[in-house]
Amino acid sequence: MSDPTAQPRRVVVTGIGVVCPLGSRVDDVWSALSSGTSGITNCDTLPVESAGLPMKFAGECRQFTGDISNFGELEKDKQKSIRKALKVMCRETQMAVAAAELALADAGITAGSIDPERAGVVLGSDYMLTVPExxxxxxxxxxxxxxxxxxxxxxxxxxxxxxxxxxxYLPNMPASHIAILNDFRGPNNSLTMRETSSNMAVGEAFTTISRGHADVMVAGATGTRILPMQAIHAMQSGELADQSCEPSAACRPFDKNRTGMVAGEGAGTVVLEEYEHAKARGAKIYGEVVGVGSSLVADRQLRGDTEKALANAIAAALRDAKLAPENVGHINAHGLGTKSGDQHEAAAIRTALGDAGKTVPVTSLKSYFGNLGAASGVVELAGSLLALKNGQLPKTLNYETPDPECGITVATGEQSPGKSFLKLSVTPQGQASVLAVVAG
Structure with a gap:
């Protein structure tokens, strides 16, 4: 048992794995982010033209077909196991497993290289819905x-x-498959909290290691807004971008002329590791997770107050990290691209950070690939970790006209990422989650 009087253990990120509209290789994702290249294109997943659906463009993972080659370079035994399991994996689960395998390979973790009793998984997801077929x-x-x-x-x-x-379609299956395939026998959990799932999963994995219950955790999420049933929900309840836009220019977070969100799909995971454990095996370190905050604010009619929830979560993450607002290098925003959503998020940033909230650079990576549902947060987290590594903060695409109602400094590609960042996520129901990360 862990000593309750012991100091919390440090937790670092040693591996990144993504399956997103920008690609499935970390180098490809960074190449797109650093060059301002969008992954939003005409939508092929849905019969848009024949059915007259209002989703002409989307962030699709066209490179991901579910072929075994999409899961990275694997030993033959693991290839065989994944092939056998594919028949009981929906697309979201397949992407999650692929992202986990890519993250573990990036971290240099192979079969037998770590204690399986001290390794676990926390995976987030959206509601997983059947396909009409x-x-x-x-x-x-x-x-x-x-x-x-x-x-x-x-x-x-x-x-x-x-x-x-x-x-x-069971939402606990991504974490189950990842644990079984890698013989991880430690803590295992699954979260279904819409867009906040990523941050909450990473936050739970962070606290699990910090309190001594594991040494290594795979954490992240998988999601979609473009498979048929999820797409129908997005069309009915979401504020979609103007369909007359050019696909690459459709998502315009914090821009005065923004018109709505773009739907997408993807998955992402990070390998979190106790600092001394990572150092002992010579692992590279992308960054250190130092704080997590969450808040749910809704009225009696269950209408979410995203502004208050985000302000609460930001403040909680700063307290947990013992990080002063003026020392935040940049903010990786939820940045959905909707009129009210962005305005409320900007207000929350100003409230929680005070004067620093007006000047800290804010980037929104949804401008590159749209809303990936539950996966958005961890793919965006990966983007900020790569920004720290490369010393370059990706600009927010399509930001041309500042919105005086927002009053924040939106990243233009000229600012430094600094040595720390906050990753923000929020749901329409008023659930917010925030991670605080510093350079490794």
Whole structure:
């Protein structure tokens, strides 16, 4: 058992793995961020033209097909295990497993190189929803002369579903697959908290190591806003960008002329490791997680107050990290690109950081790839870690006209990332999460 009087242990990031619209290699992702190259293109996932859907462009992971080559360079035994498991993985789970394998390879962690009892996983996700193809055969069997008979579903339609169908969509499956494939026997958890899932997963992994319950944790999230059922929800409840825009110019966080969010998909993980453990094996260090904050604020009608929630979470993360506002190098914002969302986020930054909130550079990487759902936070976290490593803060794409209602300093590509940053995420329901990270 850990000593309750002992000082918290330091926690560093030693590996990064991403599957996002900018690519699945860290070098490719950084190349796009550093050069201002967008990953938002015409949407191929949905039948936009034939169905007249308002999602003409999106951040799609076109490079990710689910082929075993997408999971990185693997030993034959692990290749065999992943191939066997693919039949019970939906696309989000496949991307999560791939991101984890890429992160572990980046960290230099292989089978037998660490104590499996001291290694664990925390993975976040959106709600995982079935794709229509899963129901097609059953629906056909219950349909006669164009009419679907609901009374036949239980006896005729259901037996057309694959017996392992449910396993593909359980939100705890990404963490389960990652742990089984790598024989990680330590703490394991799954979080479903929409866009805050990434920060909350990394935050839980951080505290798990800090209190001595593990030495190594894989943490991150996977998500989508462009598979059919999730896309319908985004179209019904989200504020989508003007569909007449050029795809690469559609997402305009904090710009006065922003029109809404762009939907996307992706996954990302980081390897968190206790500092002395990482140092002993000669691991490279991207940065050190020093604080985490979260807050949920909603009224009696369950309408989220994102401004108050973010201000609370920022303040909590700064306290946890013992980091003064004036020492924050940059902020990696939620930056959804919606009118009210960006305005409330900017107000929260100014409230929580005081005078520093007006001058600290703020970047939003959703301008490169859209809203990846639960995965957004960790992919954006990876972007800031790479910014620290390379000494360059990616600009917020498409930021041309400052919005006086925001009153913050939006990154233009000319500012330094500094030696520390805050990663902000928030949901429409008023759940906010913030990570504080310093250079390694």
């Amino acid at each position: 899963d129901y097609v055969d059953g629906i056909r069997k219950c349909t006669e002369e164009g009419q679907f008979d609901y009374t036949d579903w239980g006896t005729e339609g259901l037996d057309q579903m694959t017996p392992l169908w449910m396993l593909k």
